[in-house]
Amino acid sequence: MKKLTTMVVHLFLIVASVISLFPFVWMLMGMTNSSSEILKGKFSFGSMLMENIHKLLDMTSLGAAFWNSAIIAIIGTVGTLLLSSMAGYGFEIYHSKSKSRLFGLLMLSMMMPFAAVMIPLFRMFSGMGLLNTPTAVILPTITTAFMIFFFLQNTKSFPRELLQAGRVDGLSEWRLFTRIYMPTMKPTYAAAAIITFMNYWNSFLWPLIALQTQDKKTLPLVVSSLASSYNPDYGIIMVAIVITTLPSVLIFFLLQKQFVQGMLGSVK
Amino acid sequence: MKKFLSVLLLVTMTASLLAACGSSNSDSNTAGSTDQGGSSKKKVVAWAWDPSFNGAALKIAEELYQKEHPDFELEVVDMAKADLEQKLNANLAAGVKDGLPDIILVNDPNIQKYVTAYPNTFADFTDKIDFTQFSPYKVDALRIGDKIYGVPFDIGVTGMFYRSDYLEQAGYTAKDLENITWDQYIEIGKVVKEKTGKYMTTINPNDEALTSILLQSAGSWYITPENKGNFVNNPVMAETLRVYKAISDSGIAKPVTGWSEFVGSFNAGDVATVVSGVWQVPSIMDAKDQSGKWRVAPIPRLNIKGGVNASNEGGSSWFVLNGSKNKDLAIDFLAKTIGGSSEFYERFLKEKGGVGSYIPAFSSDAYGQQSEFFGGQAIYRDFTKWSTEVPGISLGMYTQEAKDALKNELPNILQGADLTQSLANIQKLFEQQVQ
Known part of the structure; x- marks a missing residue:
């Protein structure tokens, strides 16, 4: 009986992994085929890889787009981690009634769809002369209610005794945070880094509106413009998508162990 | 203390990097699309959605126009059609003019919506182009009231x-x-x-x-x-x-x-x-x-x-924005090329397979070419x-x-x-x- 259950479980897991891996395999195969072969549904590796890559590099300034995306994602992630963890730490460690009311208000902002604030935000950045800069893309999401909440939740399981020990040893509040809190919470930071990096890397609507010239475009914008031609070349699009996906995949695999720990709660 | 200093250093570096990106960008932005006076080159910016089709058409038009106006320059910004519409709507709804181009491509079914929803935003072409030279149904799509907005493009x-x-x-x-x-x-x-x-x-x-x-x-x-x-x-x-x-x-x-x-x-x-x-x-x-x-x-x-x-x-047309600083130049550019040059339409067909509605071009050799793929049929004729x-x-x-x-x-x-x-x-x- 037990054997049967394991078999069913395994069968289910195999089917689920095939389903979730299929798009990736399709993407990798598509990269090596011509557009019409992809449309005909060819499911094997072809010989068009180099040609697709050359065409893509001719058509777009992919290097610049990659650089723009990287700048935004890296600076944005570092900034978000620093600010959100400080906020989450502050809300939880220096707890008071008025602060939890403030936090409630903050959570409300999660209910607001981005489309509703887009136009005012656009006017604001235009007024500050920041449109068409990486700053414009980074700033609006540098602190998100979700990230603050994420750090606050994880801080709940942080052993306060460590802080008290630090205070006894004469550490300042700032050094308690950087010396004791930050190293202990590494898994939380890793999980937050993956989530934030992916958000910045894949963000589309706001960069589309805020970035105006060709040389400032990020990777998702370039991919999107490839896909809307009258006669889209799917082989080229697949190459672009693979290039766009790689950094997220890499970061995930690098931080995978910490990510899983972080999602379970950092300190056990 | 060392740790604190290093964090401080990191923060300041990040901030200065951001600021550096910011200022250099806004500089290049003003120098690029909006400033007309400073340099001798006159630059017009256009938004289009297919670099191998309508973007390429603009590049052909640019070459033709440069023969008589050597100081003319055109920058084509490519983006997806839906993205272009989203950006345009955000800009017009926010009433923010910077970042908008001089010329935009409009899908024909959107013409009336844009002209009606954002009055006085698009330039009137009624007497800039001889519209009798175009297929009448294409001109009908551009006519709102007694005015004709934009230049007929592909059909x-x-x-x-x-x-x-x-x-x-x-x-x-x-x-x-x-x-x-x-x-x-x-x-x-x-x-x-x-x-x-x-x-x-x-x-x-x-x-x-x-x-x-x-x-x-x-x-x-x-x-x-x-x-x-x-x-x-x-x-x-x-x-x-x-x-x-x-x-x-x-x-x-x-x-x-x-x-x-x-x-x-x-x-x-x-x-x-x-x-x-x-x-x-x-x-x-x-x-x-x-x-x-x-x-x-x-x-x-x-x-x-x-x-x-x-x-x-389907089909699309070119519009010029009234608020653009290079409005007259953009109008003249479009009128002399896509709005009235048989050569433009011949090259557009030969190089990019695009068909326009400019009747004088229909009798040219380019439109009479026989296609081997179609068994020698002169399909464009x-x-x-x-x-x-x-x-x-x-x-x-x-x-x-x-x-x-x-x-x-x-x-x-x-x-x-x-x-x-x-x-x-x-x-x-x-x-x-x-x-």
Whole structure:
């Protein structure tokens, strides 16, 4: 009986992994085929890889787009981690009634769809002369209610005794945070880094509106413009998508162990 | 303390990096698109959505214009069509002018919506271009009130692409496909299906391309020029949906669910005909192994008063923004090239396979070229001949909403619901949506 259950479980897991891996395999195969072969549904590796890559590099300034995306994602992630963890730490460690009311208000902002604030935000950045800069893309999401909440939740399981020990040893509040809190919470930071990096890397609507010239475009914008031609070349699009996906995949695999720990709660 | 200093250092470095990016960018921005005086080069910025088609067309126009204006420069910003519309709407709704280009490409069904929703935003071209030189139906799409906005660009005059080998096998010659009605088309399709096992066409209930082609071929549209729903008491609409259902019922159409499946079906040789706009030519020619097997005939017509064997699917036009600092230059550039140069249209066709509505270019050699892929047929000569026969219609403001209302009811119609009742439902739904 037990054997049967394991078999069913395994069968289910195999089917689920095939389903979730299929798009990736399709993407990798598509990269090596011509557009019409992809449309005909060819499911094997072809010989068009180099040609697709050359065409893509001719058509777009992919290097610049990659650089723009990287700048935004890296600076944005570092900034978000620093600010959100400080906020989450502050809300939880220096707890008071008025602060939890403030936090409630903050959570409300999660209910607001981005489309509703887009136009005012656009006017604001235009007024500050920041449109068409990486700053414009980074700033609006540098602190998100979700990230603050994420750090606050994880801080709940942080052993306060460590802080008290630090205070006894004469550490300042700032050094308690950087010396004791930050190293202990590494898994939380890793999980937050993956989530934030992916958000910045894949963000589309706001960069589309805020970035105006060709040389400032990020990777998702370039991919999107490839896909809307009258006669889209799917082989080229697949190459672009693979290039766009790689950094997220890499970061995930690098931080995978910490990510899983972080999602379970950092300190056990 | 060391740690604190290093964090501080990191923060300041990040901040200065951000600031550096910021200031250098805003500098280059003002120097680039908006400043006209400083440098001797006069630069115009345009937004377009297909670098190998309409973006490339602008580059051809730039080359032609530079012959007489060597200091002219054009920057084309490519983005997806939906992205372009989103950006334009955000800018216009926020009332922020910086970042907007001088020239934008507008999909024809959006013309009225833009001009009406954002009055005085787009430049009036009424007496900048000789519009009698363009196919009348294309100019009709640009006319709002007594003014004409924008420069007519590409058209989507339709044809019936067909596989001559399949039809021959079924016993039909090119003559049998000239000047037919949709009912005859269905009969031919049944024979083709029986003798070759191939479908005659594809059908996609989520795509309104075919109904649009049918409606315009008899001079009608989803909405009236007064922007009211045009579903009830409209014989063309009733006939269109009857034909649509007949094609679906007859079993000659292969069901497809999306654009790539649609293109894939004829690239793989699954269907005998494709009724589509002239811009479909490059996709058809992608299947190099089918060279010499394709031909083009006029589309079938609706068997109704006013029905002709010609229609249109898609097309776009160039607009100039009134608030642009280079407005006069942009207008002059467009008027002298896309608005009145036969050479432009010849090169556009030869290099990019694009067909415009500029009549003087139709008699040029470029339009007379024979295509080996199409068995030596001078396809562009035929397409342009049909383009002068397309009935002119007003696309109105709410084409998309009307199409959505129709799509909502289409499954019921295909299942055999009462047509009059269904049309009344669509009309009601549409009116609820646009109120």
